[in-house]
Amino acid sequence: MKQTEGTTRASARSGRSTAIGLGVLALGVSGLVHLSGLDLGSGASGPVAMIEATRMASAAAYPAVPGLPLAERIGVGEKPSAPQQAQARPDVIPFVFCDMPGWTARPPVAPFRHVNLSFDADPRAELTVAAYEDRGGLEANVNRWRGQVGAAPLSSDQIAALPVVQVLGNGEATLVEAYGPFQGMRGGRIEEGGVLGAIVSNERFTLFAKFTGPEAVLTAERDRFIEFLGSLRPGQAPSRGSSASPSAGDAESILTWTTPDGWSDEAPTSRFRERTFRRGGVEISLSLARGAVKPNVNRWAGELQMQPLDDDAVAALPTLPSMGTDAVIFEGVGPYKGMRDSSARADQRMLAAIVTIPDAGGTIATLKAVGPSAEVGASRADFAALLSSLGVRGR
Amino acid sequence: MAKKPTTLLGRIYATLGSYWLAVALLVNLFLLTWLGTLEQVDKGIHRVQEEYFESWWVLAKAGPVRMWLPGGYITMGLFTMNLLIGGLVRIRKTRRTAGVIVAHIGIALMMVGGLIEHATSKYGRVLLFEGQSDDQFEEYAGWELVIWDASERTGVTEYLIPEEDFDDLEGDDQRRFERDELPFDLVLSRFFHNCQPRRAVGSGIPTAPVVEDYFLEALPREIEEERDFRGLYVAAVTEGGAEVVETFLWGRRPIPWTVEAGGRDWAVALRRKVHSMPFSLRLEKFTKDDHPGMTMARSFSSDVTKIFPDGTEEAVHIRMNEPLRDGGLVVYQASYGPPEGQSGEPYSVLAVSRNPSDRMPWIAVSVIALGLALAMFDRLFEFIKRERGKRDRAASSGSGKTKVADAVREEAVA
Amino acid sequence: MIDRLIRGVAPLVCVLSALLLAGCSKRPVTEVEVEQARAERWSDDVVEAFAAIPVQDRGRVKPMGTYVGFRMLAANGKRKHTIPEGTGLPTDGERLDPVRWALDVIVFPEQARHYEVFLVNDSAVLEQIGLSFEGRKRRDRYSYAQLEPGRDELERRASAARAKDSKARSRIESQILALQQALFGFDLLRAIAATSTISLGEEPSGRLVELFPEAEDGGRVSLGHALERWPTILEWVQSTERGSPEAEALLGELAGLDAGVSRVISAAPFLPAIVAPADPGAEAWSNLGDLALRMKSVTGASDHASVYDAGELEAATVFGRIQLSEGDQRAAGEAILAASESLVARASARGDYGDVPLEASYYKADYFYRALTLFLLGFLAVVISWMTSRFAKMRLIGWGAGIGGLLLVSAGVTVRCLLLDRPPVATLYETILFITAVAVLVCFVMERMTKHQVGLAVGLAIGAAGMFLASRYELHEAATQGDTMGGLVAVLNTNFWLATHVVTVTMGYSAGLLAAVLGHVWVVRRLVAGFKARGEALSSEQRASLNSLGKMIYGVICFGLLFSVVGTILGGVWANDSWGRFWGWDPKENGALMIVLYELAIVHARLGGYVKHFGIATMAVLGGAVVAFSWWHVNLLGVGLHSYGFTDGVAGVLRSYYTFVAVFVLLSLVGYMAFVRPSRKPVVA
16 A cells, blocks of 8 residues: 655745744634633632622522521531431421221321322322412412313403312312323322312411322212311321420521410421410411511411501501510401411401520511410410510520 | 654644544543443443543542543544544545545534534423423523522522532632622631531531531532532621621522621522523423323423513414423423422423534534545445456445445555 | 265254253142032133233233243243143143143143142252252242242241342342242233123122122122212111111121222222223223222212223123133133123224234244244255265255245244334343344345355354344343333334434444354364365365365454444444434443444454454454453443343353453464464465
């Protein structure tokens, strides 16, 4: 084979063209590198650097809690150096419910799933209860479920006309019932399937109870499902210790408190809620938020269908000592409708307090008792005791 | 190489454009690819990519032997020059070499595309439950330190320090970061590629400063880069150095640390790099279609609504092999959950990429194919002509398959 | 020279093949006692009807013939079994194909238990489960009956092995698992029919007998009938007061039925689905277990019709008659014909049956095995033709067999495309078929153009090797997938990319392998020539021949380069479209890139004059290892192929191949120094 190379040609020419060639090449490469903004180095060096990059975010990435102790910030609590535990902060509200013969309870598989039952005779049938902060509202959720079995969406009027069932003892839940080919996430497609579900919102969470599976099982077990819904109650958090311990709050919260005798003390259900206390029909919720007194008071007034208070009226509200400062007390009676309640409950009393936590960057704590008028009235002393027991962890 | 160039410059130029260098670089790249692939078993793709290809030199592992090889930067840099000088400038330009030159141009285009991609592209993902929406995507591997005014809830201005600016801080090294808008400086030190917090009590001698009873402890890198969680010690210096507060940040829990300065609270967090999208995406419905009677997905797709800042909405269907392209971004159906055999609320994982040279491979492959085809056909016609010429003679040697060979060889023969 | 070499080798090849053919030695046959033995051969129409029953399994509808074929392959390592002479069965000496075997398992299980169709690769497996047999080889086949005493121990050890990570399992553990699977497969085949009937109980009550007038003295009824009449039984239950003595009695009365139905339901997760739904919108078929399971949601006559669609239970009833025939071959045959007809009709009604007959014919035609035979035959003929010019005509046989084999392979690949409705290459198994076909075709075309006498022989050898590899890999698929036409993962659900990227890249592999084979031939010829010439120059005839072959190798490499480059980049473009990144340094991508880089290095080394024919040929030989790495090895790196039974060896085979290549290249270099270089003259080099 003849062997030749371009070299002959290149050397035949003068060295000048070589230099030009190299020059052009160097220029081209450096231009390219510059054009592409290629930075082969490792970023800033030396002892001082400028913060150059900024970004406009539509919302804050994470809620900031000034003064949060490091252990809580990194999520290790009392259990050191265990990343798994650090991450798994289950938002589980345990529920209790009636006996379900023929059904087997399975461990919850998703953070929001609290009850997960499968039907023994046909494991494709599944009953789940999930509770979390609402996403998208009743209408979207109803139509999402209907969509899962290929049913047409309903208008808001039609949704308002859907039947209601008892859930959690008092709340009236919208009952969704639709049949069609159901595509289960776990099993295959169920041709004659369906979904039977109930959605109810309260101010703490929206509860989704969903029964899916073959249509035949759904119709056969429909009454049992309704019975199940009626029997469903938030249970005691098993791992949190008993409410009797005056241990002052929960390791997850930056607040400390002493639970009054006779009240249940339940784990938080959302990241805005620190604690829920319950006795009989009265529920006291403890929350952390940011904001001023007036908007909160007026939100409460709205929930009781009262007229908003003006500045003077707010200033005239009574106070009680708490956390080394004064808590503003608001009390009202009326038909109560929480943010996520679909309809109002009559003759309810609200007793609420706002305290601006000192040296906490404007963070406020709210304590709110709601329930039948007389019962809340009888809880006044416990409410005051709870309020005065509030403190900030580590202070 | 009958005549050697005489000047030094000329010799360098000749060497840069030589076949010798081309072969050496190809063999080196081959070795990098081969040994890198084998080492992925122990080190994972991301780390091998860093060590073998995004490097100047690499200590490659070949079975029991370790050897130094030029890394990706050197190889690709020389390769580019070799291609330009040898394959485009010095190559003889005739009708016969036209195809080869075109193919070389195609390869150069691809390398340019690769360079642009390497320098400017961003990859990440958005995880959406049905009904949920988001207007930003999170990178898989890169991290950043972010600072913002803790009282802002919407329209938050974030000040960012990319990981590259502090990932060289080992031991007592520290670097001070300033910005006029911020009433404090941050001093960063002790960067950890992967780490976990550990309680000082009962852990023997702490390997890093203890803050509120805890310190960060280095962990070996995971094979999957995504499972590495960064850590960093950070101190805020306020009021002209009068006050210094120190703590550490851990990427697994990006809940911000707050610093009070200038009468306000500032949040500081270490998180995966986040990029804004020019629109927000809301997942309406995720659909997974299984092979009948099995749990193996035949296809999966997401019905998504694209919401622009002005409020206009547009319904989009994203599925495997059919991404959404808009605003310089490409959004792919990447994955879904919950995993097979588990129940739970369905969610969809959308991969997002911002790559300006997205279409370059298409152009390059077309150019290369065109070039090679040109070379082939040119030789084919010549072959046929020649065969016709010597039809009478017995053409028993030579093969029909040598036309490509000849075409390529012409480059040298000429 | 070359003729002399060939004359030396040819007799050796002949002797070797003769030895291979004679390799089947006699083995001891024990007489078996079977109460109900099959008296005569299954008639062809019954066999065909059974094979044509559509089954939905692993995500697609396939003929029963395919389903049982893979069961047999997984157990036996081949798709046939010959009943040895001397067993005392009326059908001694009969050759059974998978369908006939399955029919025996279903209708004459007592007889089928004695078929020695369970391949044990290493007798150590038997020792582990406490069995030992006299006069058997280390790798041998055993019957279900022979293995049964060790079954408990086998199950125990299998579940221990299953608990381990597949990479941590020893060879014996993998084989224990494979054997356990094979025996389970036998049970499963039996269950297909056995679950179609249930017993009414020890002494069925009057009203039960009245309800099931079909039940004869055995007291067995078809499952279909039982489910059909379930509402009546429900009425009995509902009319009985809970906890009363009557309820107690009813429980006893229905115990048999209840146990039967429970047994059927428990088999639901394993049985193949044979009953197509009437609803055209539904995709999932039911097996008998599913049908029984659905009965649980029936509450009475009113909703019975909504649980079962029209004719579903009737189809089950008809199918049940096969089992009810109880060893009456004629009755069983008729029942099979009827069952096949009714099940086919259900599938046809919804358009699911379309491809089933074609697939049945695909397995009947056995394209690839026949192609293997033809290629071997052709190769033998060509080798004989080399021995002496008197046999030159044998080349024609070589050509005929080669073209016949190529046509068979192409036909097989085409039928697969038609069946699966996708381009020819999507799975590893299909790459073997396609790569072989392309390499053989290129060889034949080359031979036609150059008349080298090398192309034909190499083509035939590659064809035979490829088909052999395919049959080995099919065994692996049988053990792990139970099919070679399984469903694809979502990302492969695109005919455009399968047709472009996968096909081009595979053609690149094909060319790389072909160049490697030709490289071996060139190096051996050159070295032998150099050895003979003892330092003298080669004759011009030799030089011309070697030159021309050398050019051919280079041409094949360039051909491979074209396809590898385009295919690899197209792969990147696909990845860019599917996952949003052009290149991810994924092992499979890297493998393709390695081929490209390697071939580019060869091309540039030649252009630079650093290598000539000898160098190119040697590099091509090494290139074979590069292709093997990217074709097979990268798949072993990550998730790892399951090392069940027959493919213990993939990694081992690769290692031996690499060693062979290394030794070959080393020897060629030594040879080069000894016989080629000193001459200084050869124009060839």
